[in-house]
Amino acid sequence: MKKGVLLLNLGTPDDVKVNSVRRYLREFLTDPRVIDLPFLARYILVFCAILPFRPFKTAKAYRKIWKEDSPLRIFTLKTKKLLSKQLDDSYHVEYAMRYGAPSIASIVSKFQNCDELTILPLFPQYSSAATGSAIEKTLKEVGKLWNIPNIKVISQFYNDDGFIHASTQHIQNHIKDQETFILFSYHGLPERHIKKSGCTLMCSGSKQCPKISDKNTWCYRAQCYATTRLISDKLALKPDTFMTSFQSRLGKTPWIQPYTDHVLQELRQKGVKNLTIVSPSFVADCLETLEELAIQLKEEWIALGGTSCTVIPCLNTNTLWINALSAMIKKGGIMAESLNDRCVGAQV
Incomplete structure (x- = not known):
């Protein structure tokens, strides 16, 4: 039996030119799962308020981290x-x-002769904007195949034992100051x-989400807190x-809290001097980790009077992480299901 595996990541521009970044942002921000507003409102926001200005700032940020290619593409290919x-x-x-290259449409045809296909978005915690969009697009493209294989989807792995173990060991290896x-x-x-995820608890502000239950199964915020809880328990961290x-x-609409940049100020007010930042929602380093955290946030921390700030790299090509991925695929994942009927529907 030939088994296909499709790893999915968010995306990246082709290069750091403003036009390339604008093209990437246009594809990204016009996705109704990303900006979930009515079509006209989304169109006005993206084409009148964001695309005329944002690409210049984003291209500048990419130039700070770009190597021979986008770090996200480099690490995903290595993975x-x-x-x-x-x-x-x-x-x-x-x-x-x-979004961007290699596109899902250009890759799916390579699974034409597979008996089984595992779709694995590389986002530990489920969100409709990232995971949901990637799965939806993949199913649409798979639905165009003449031979549609048995399909399994690993839609989340925020509490997977292998992922938690790899993350814990990775953090331990990078902590310089106990x-x-x-x-x-x-x-x-x-x-x-x-x-929209169906969470009926709706924790607000800095209040921690309770453990996952039938009231918050698909809640992204709750899954993030669950990941933190599992890793911190493994590291035997004290609550304080x-x-x-x-x-x-992005924008003025309310986002889930607490905000990272606001937390920095609160920590300084409490007398914290040495800070270590880790981002378990990313498994490959990208703009958000290399520029936003490792450059912007680090500079802000020092400007606030902090003594040191260490930003731990993502798992990237960590051996334990690759082992965890392999194990997830072999066992079918936490949330694996047969989706052939959906693919057939997408084809009609």
Whole structure:
């Protein structure tokens, strides 16, 4: 049996030119799962308020971190190659980006002769904006195949044992000062996305989310807190030595809190001097980790009077992480299901 594996990441521009960044942002921001407003409102916001200005700022940020290619594409490709070596010859592994290259449409045809396809978005915590969009687009493209394989989807792995173990060991290996305060900074989401997920608890402000239950199963914020809880327990951290926060908010609409940049000020007011930042919502370094955290937030911390700020790299090509990926794929994942009927529907 030939088994296909498709690793999905968010995306990246082709290069750091403003036009390339604008093209990438246009594809990204016009996705109704990302900016979930009525079409006309989304169109006006993106084409009148964002695209005329934002690409210049974003291109400048990309130039600070760009190597021979986008770090996100580099690390995702390396992950694909390492995973291919980890799995046996019955597996065919590919990767694609939800936005940008390589596109999902350009890769799916490579699974034409597979009997089974595992779709694995590389986002530990589920969100409709990232995970949901990537899965929806993939199913649409798979639905165009003449031979549609059995399909499994791993839609979340925020509490996967292998992921937690790899993350814990990775953090331990990078902690330079045992007296440091650890900030778990996750990518943010508009609060309305949490409401749409069906969460009936709707925790606000800096209040921690309770453990996952049938009341918050698909709540992104609750899954982030669950990841922090599992890692901090493994690290045996004291309650007053770590915190969870959310970064990368855009616009004036309310986003989930507490905000990472606001937390920095609060920590300084409490006398914290040495800070370590880790972002378990990303498994590959990208603009949000390399520029927003490792450059912007680090500079802000020092400007606030902090003594040191260490930003721990993402798992990237960590051996334990590759092992965890392999194990998830072999066991079918936490949330695996047969989706053939959906694909057939997408084809009609």
